[in-house]
Amino acid sequence: MALAPVPPTDSPAPDSPSTSGRRLGPDARRAQLVGVGLALMKEMPFDEVTAEIVARAGGVSKGLVFHYFPTTRDLQVAMLRAAAGELLADLDVGAGLPPDERLRVGLDAFVRYIEQQPASYQAVVRRAGSDERLLAVFEDTRSAVVDIVAATLGLPALPAGLRLVIRGWIAMVEECVLHWLDERPIPREELVEFLRRAALTMLPDALRLGDGAAGLRP
Amino acid sequence: MALAPVPPTDSPAPDSPSTSGRRLGPDARRAQLVGVGLALMKEMPFDEVTAEIVARAGGVSKGLVFHYFPTTRDLQVAMLRAAAGELLADLDVGAGLPPDERLRVGLDAFVRYIEQQPASYQAVVRRAGSDERLLAVFEDTRSAVVDIVAATLGLPALPAGLRLVIRGWIAMVEECVLHWLDERPIPREELVEFLRRAALTMLPDALRLGDGAAGLRP
Numbered sequence: 001m002a003l004a005p006v007p008p009t010d011s012p013a014p015d016s017p018s019t020s021g022r023r024l025g026p027d028a029r030r031a032q033l034v035g036v037g038l039a040l041m042k043e044m045p046f047d048e049v050t051a052e053i054v055a056r057a058g059g060v061s062k063g064l065v066f067h068y069f070p071t072t073r074d075l076q077v078a079m080l081r082a083a084a085g086e087l088l089a090d091l092d093v094g095a096g097l098p099p100d101e102r103l104r105v106g107l108d109a110f111v112r113y114i115e116q117q118p119a120s121y122q123a124v125v126r127r128a129g130s131d132e133r134l135l136a137v138f139e140d141t142r143s144a145v146v147d148i149v150a151a152t153l154g155l156p157a158l159p160a161g162l163r164l165v166i167r168g169w170i171a172m173v174e175e176c177v178l179h180w181l182d183e184r185p186i187p188r189e190e191l192v193e194f195l196r197r198a199a200l201t202m203l204p205d206a207l208r209l210g211d212g213a214a215g216l217r218p
Numbered sequence: 219m220a221l222a223p224v225p226p227t228d229s230p231a232p233d234s235p236s237t238s239g240r241r242l243g244p245d246a247r248r249a250q251l252v253g254v255g256l257a258l259m260k261e262m263p264f265d266e267v268t269a270e271i272v273a274r275a276g277g278v279s280k281g282l283v284f285h286y287f288p289t290t291r292d293l294q295v296a297m298l299r300a301a302a303g304e305l306l307a308d309l310d311v312g313a314g315l316p317p318d319e320r321l322r323v324g325l326d327a328f329v330r331y332i333e334q335q336p337a338s339y340q341a342v343v344r345r346a347g348s349d350e351r352l353l354a355v356f357e358d359t360r361s362a363v364v365d366i367v368a369a370t371l372g373l374p375a376l377p378a379g380l381r382l383v384i385r386g387w388i389a390m391v392e393e394c395v396l397h398w399l400d401e402r403p404i405p406r407e408e409l410v411e412f413l414r415r416a417a418l419t420m421l422p423d424a425l426r427l428g429d430g431a432a433g434l435r436p
């Protein structure tokens with residue numbers, strides 16, 4: 001299949017030793033198209049980004065996009081997977097800090113990630129379930145975020161009850177942030193600090209889940 | 219438009235004074251069809267319930283269903299609205315009890331509601347965003363649940379920060395319950411008690427949101 005002409009911005013520098021004189025390879029081309037999609041996700045809901053929009057924004061033909069992603073949904077799944085990778089990399093910060101400080105920087109990174117692409121984040125939360133592959137990316141990502149939060153709190157072995165609660169806390173964070181963005185009724189710093197403290201104040205009860213202490217009153 | 223024959227189970231008792239000798243009126247017929255949909259929602263995701271399925275389950279013609287609900291989506295929106303009404307009625311319990319007891323019975327009712335229709339609840343949470351009208355029902359319901367929780371806690375005037383946090387807590391509850399249902403790794407009673415205590419332990423911080431106390435360390 002003939003590749004569409006690569007626009008100047010996509011071409012390697014003329015003297016680049018590794019790519020000089022040839023077109024982008026398939027992996028690089030895929031990554032380039034996904035990268036265009038990632039940028040678009042910050043401006044519109046990810047599931048409204050079509051192969052046509054990516055082609056236009058990337059300065060390539062629609063046929064080229066469809067060569068790498070047979071359907072627009074394939075492209076969106078790849079975009080979402082890449083976006084999840086970005087999130088997980090963003091959250092993996094503060095190694096070496098004490099748990100509560102590390103929680104603060106990780107949470108700040110999570111809030112910033114949502115702030116950078118609220119329409120896409122909202123679309124993932126409220127619409128990923130309309131496609132099995134999108135839902136799988138969502139579930140895998142949520143599960144990986146739970147692992148990161150557990151590591152942040154210094155909890156390597158995670159009983160099922162605690163996993164549930166961390167998932168719940170993550171859902172609370174995203175719900176609060178997505179709605180906070182509507183009108184920002186309180187300072188960002190207060191919201192982040194509240195959510196961090198919420199995790200820490202729930203933790204002692206969460207650690208006791210499943211040990212038969214049901215029904216303890218405050 | 220001719221109504222389809224009403225099967226025996228739908229017919230009024232021969233001697234019923236109010237309905238004897240006539241067919242169901244339009245409001246009653248609509249309510250009957252929505253009621254069939256509500257029952258089906260407990261067995262399958264609400265957005266997979268079609269006009270055809272409701273017709274078959276209700277023993278009426280598909281044409282009759284389409285007479286009242288021009289599209290399957292119209293039917294699903296009406297079902298979701300009715301289901302939301304059921305939820306709000308279920309949650310409105312325990313008037314006269316002290317706030318923490320009232321929170322317990324309300325939360326228990328919320329968990330039971332999700333337990334009765336997990337596939338539909340999950341579909342609402344993860345797919346309602348695929349249709350503006352479904353999303354509007356979801357948002358209106360969430361907002362009404364916030365009001366009920368606030369009333370339960372004896373908080374009539376609700377600052378914006380506190381509204382956010384209650385929304386977040388509701389999202390945490392539904393996330394925890396939906397995932398707990400997968401394998402029920404801890405006793406139900408422990409989960410409900412944890413979630414109740416979580417609301418109460420977060421409340422003091424939540425009440426201070428927006429008063430300029432940002433950045434207070436524990």
